[in-house]
Amino acid sequence: xxxxxxxxxxxxxxxxxxxxxxxxxxxxxxxxxxxxxxxxxxxxxxxxxxxxxxxxxxxxxxxxxxxxxxxxxxxxxxxxx
Amino acid sequence: xxxxxxxxxxxxxxxxxxxxxxxxxxxxxxxxxxxxxxxxxxxxxxxxxxxxxxxxxxxxxxxxxxxxxxxxxxxxxxxxx
Amino acid sequence: xxxxxxxxxxxxxxxxxxxxxxxxxxxxxxxxxxxxxxxxxxxxxxxxxxxxxxxxxxxxxxxxxxxxxxxxxxxxxxxxxxxxxxxxxxxxxxxxxxxxxxxxxxxxxxxxxxxxxxxxxxxxxxxxxxxxxxxxxxxxxxxxxxxx
Amino acid sequence: xxxxxxxxxxxxxxxxxxxxxxxxxxxxxxxxxxxxxxxxxxxxxxxxxxxxxxxxxxxxxxxxxxxxxxxxxxxxxxxxxxxxxxxxxxxxxxxxxxxxxxxxxxxxxxxxxxxxxxxxxxxxxxxxxxxxxxxxxxxxxxxxxxxx
Numbered sequence: 001x002x003x004x005x006x007x008x009x010x011x012x013x014x015x016x017x018x019x020x021x022x023x024x025x026x027x028x029x030x031x032x033x034x035x036x037x038x039x040x041x042x043x044x045x046x047x048x049x050x051x052x053x054x055x056x057x058x059x060x061x062x063x064x065x066x067x068x069x070x071x072x073x074x075x076x077x078x079x080x081x
Numbered sequence: 082x083x084x085x086x087x088x089x090x091x092x093x094x095x096x097x098x099x100x101x102x103x104x105x106x107x108x109x110x111x112x113x114x115x116x117x118x119x120x121x122x123x124x125x126x127x128x129x130x131x132x133x134x135x136x137x138x139x140x141x142x143x144x145x146x147x148x149x150x151x152x153x154x155x156x157x158x159x160x161x162x
Numbered sequence: 163x164x165x166x167x168x169x170x171x172x173x174x175x176x177x178x179x180x181x182x183x184x185x186x187x188x189x190x191x192x193x194x195x196x197x198x199x200x201x202x203x204x205x206x207x208x209x210x211x212x213x214x215x216x217x218x219x220x221x222x223x224x225x226x227x228x229x230x231x232x233x234x235x236x237x238x239x240x241x242x243x244x245x246x247x248x249x250x251x252x253x254x255x256x257x258x259x260x261x262x263x264x265x266x267x268x269x270x271x272x273x274x275x276x277x278x279x280x281x282x283x284x285x286x287x288x289x290x291x292x293x294x295x296x297x298x299x300x301x302x303x304x305x306x307x308x309x310x
Numbered sequence: 311x312x313x314x315x316x317x318x319x320x321x322x323x324x325x326x327x328x329x330x331x332x333x334x335x336x337x338x339x340x341x342x343x344x345x346x347x348x349x350x351x352x353x354x355x356x357x358x359x360x361x362x363x364x365x366x367x368x369x370x371x372x373x374x375x376x377x378x379x380x381x382x383x384x385x386x387x388x389x390x391x392x393x394x395x396x397x398x399x400x401x402x403x404x405x406x407x408x409x410x411x412x413x414x415x416x417x418x419x420x421x422x423x424x425x426x427x428x429x430x431x432x433x434x435x436x437x438x439x440x441x442x443x444x445x446x447x448x449x450x451x452x453x454x455x456x457x458x
Binding site for chain 3: 085087088089135138139140154156157158159160161162
């Protein structure tokens, strides 16, 4: 699974990208898994109301199912334009 | 009174501007006066639904009073923009 | 509110006009409208005539009215006159505001009223034929949306 | 419908972008929106980050959606990324149509959804302080106006 982090999620976790093959089946369980990887992850995911998710480059909810080939991105609500 | 004509009103009358001191008191009576000045005027003012008026450079109705110093313009509905 | 109104034969520079509107740094949003001569059939020339002085005064009134309806930092209106070719630009209305919705609304308001109030007339040349463009009732309807 | 979407560090040329949109001569109306970095207090730099590929795909979806709602002849979206200064231009959305109302509506629709859907993030530098710009709920409300 290819994980991407943007903006302050990237800064809190301390990296922009990583490859993991966690035993998870959806976005919610991936986040639960990540929060246990260390205090930086726990901090980044402390308030899920401030986190947005994209799976394979489309906006996605917590209930979206995940497979090993998926690209999952975590980021704050967007502020472009 | 300074009279101005624009677009096809100008073309039908055959001039863009003229000075007249007609014995009229409002826009309606000025038009009645002009229609008697010749077939070119009669043609220009044949269909008043296609004529717009400005008095002293502001859009005006047929009932607007006129004085000898006024500038009165006749033209078709506008098509700018 | 900074207001610039120009009636001119020459084309305009969009970059320059928008840069002038935002030079004071107050506006984050600029809504611009440009009208263009379409390429259609045998249309060869579009000639624009106007009523000097009244045009500027009428547009100034419309811009002032927009300024009372929305919080604007600047408005620029440039309208060309004279002989234009298919593909040429006819008009620019650019509105700057801190709020993009205000900028969009005011820009559309100004275009709608420009179409019904500003004393411009267009004559088309198609081959040997010349004819004056007819005013469109749909433009009156568009302007009426904004109330009086 | 002609669609151009570019994410770039460089500034853009408004004259060029509008000329490209109207080159085929179909459109008489172009509604353009430009977003600018405001000059405020001690703001020194605005840095824009984005999610490459998803950004372009997301904007392409929004443009396609606009094309189903309004009769458009072309849409150009240019969004800058990287380090910008007060006064710099951030984004251009330009929409061409035969009908000015369609052009205005589609341009505002695209800006509203760009603000809520396209994966860009802004970080401000003020003096020694850096902070990420917060998403505004008013932008969500603006996008909701258009229905889903």
